[in-house]
Amino acid sequence: MKHAISSPLVSIVTINYNSKKETLELIQSLGKTTYKNWELIVVDNASKESPMMDIKKLNPQVTVIESQDNLGFAGGNNLALSHCSGEYIFFVNNDTELESDCLTVMVDTAQGLNEKAVISPKFQFYHSNGLIEYAGSTNINAFTARNKAVGRLEKVDKYSGLISTYYAHGGGMLVPRDIIKEVGTMEANFFLYYEEMDWCERIRRAGYKIYCQRDALIYHKESASVGKMSPLKTYYMNRNRILFMKRNYPFPKIIPFFMFYSFVSFPKNAMGYLLKGKYKHLRALCRGVFSHVNPNLTY
Known part of the structure; x- marks a missing residue:
């Protein structure tokens, strides 16, 4: 790919929550990137445990913001924005590591477009062949x-461009x-999961x-940091x-979903957790659903 004429500053934002090892590995990965202006x-x-000392030891140039509260994925990212230049x-x-040219390819792509747009790279499962x-x-x-990821569980070299x-x-x-200035930040109320999809909906509507x-x-x-099948994930996903x-999907467009969720999805998941003895997941499912009726039903 032809490199863009300019190399604009990229502010990289990541969230650490009880996963210092992964954060340090990401920083090491970024140290190998071919894109230098970040x-x-x-x-x-x-x-x-604060990761501050270990991060600064690895790379003193990193800005570390220590929140007194767990703001979740959306809230944490929003907190960082005032520190981004x-x-x-x-x-x-x-919990990611970048191919050395990943950032270069994305910035070159963004610079080559005739429009401003959001760009994601292709994702490969780290622990896979x-x-x-x-x-x-x-x-x-x-x-x-629900939606589907294109190419999921297929070979990584099958898709390009x-x-x-x-x-x-x-x-x-x-x-x-x-785009952020015009559309606004992610909706912090999501805390975990679906926040980027909601944001993309707003970005596309703009x-x-x-x-x-x-x-x-x-x-x-x-x-x-969350766990692949944790009750926390069950709560927020539902x-x-x-x-x-x-x-x-404002009323009446949302009616088909409410019918499906009420009479198919929720009963199926609840019965599955009950029969498997996964009572913490059952509790998380119920609290996640009924939190829309009673906001005090937090995780």
Whole structure:
């Protein structure tokens, strides 16, 4: 790919929550990037152990913001923005590692477009034999509130080039600062999950596009801080699935989803947890759903 004439400053933002090892590995990965004009802002979301000293020892130039409260993914990213000086903001999960040219390819792509747009790289599962996690995404299904990642579990070299897509991957999004100024930040109420999809909906409604640059590659260790099947994830995935639909599918468009969720999805999941003896997940499911009736039903 031909390199862009200019090399604008990119502000890289990542969130640490009780996952210092992964954060340090990301910083080491960034040290190998071919793109040189970047700054890194790490938001620590009230971890049990501060990562400040170890981060500064590894790279003294990193800005570390220590939040007194766990603000979640959206809130943590929003907190970092006032510390960002870049023309582009690259929101990236701390449990990722970048291919050395990943950032270069994405910035070159952004600079080569005739429009401002959000760009995600292609994602490969870190602990896999070259299998894709994300190479773009389908649109949300208005009936189920689900969508699919393009290429998931296929070989990573099968997909290449730039494509327009419906949703960026929250684990890696290059966003022009001007878009954030116009559209606003992520909705902090999501805390975890669906926040980037809600944001992409707002960005597309404002007239901007979402792209996946499949020539840029990032490796994802997946759910390092939350846990792959934790009750916390069960709570927010169900709570936010409903929240996303309420925000983006106003009445009466939301009626098919409420029918499906009430009579198919919720009973199926609840019965599954009950029969498997996963009572913490059952409790998390119920609290996530009924939090929309009683806001005091937090996790």
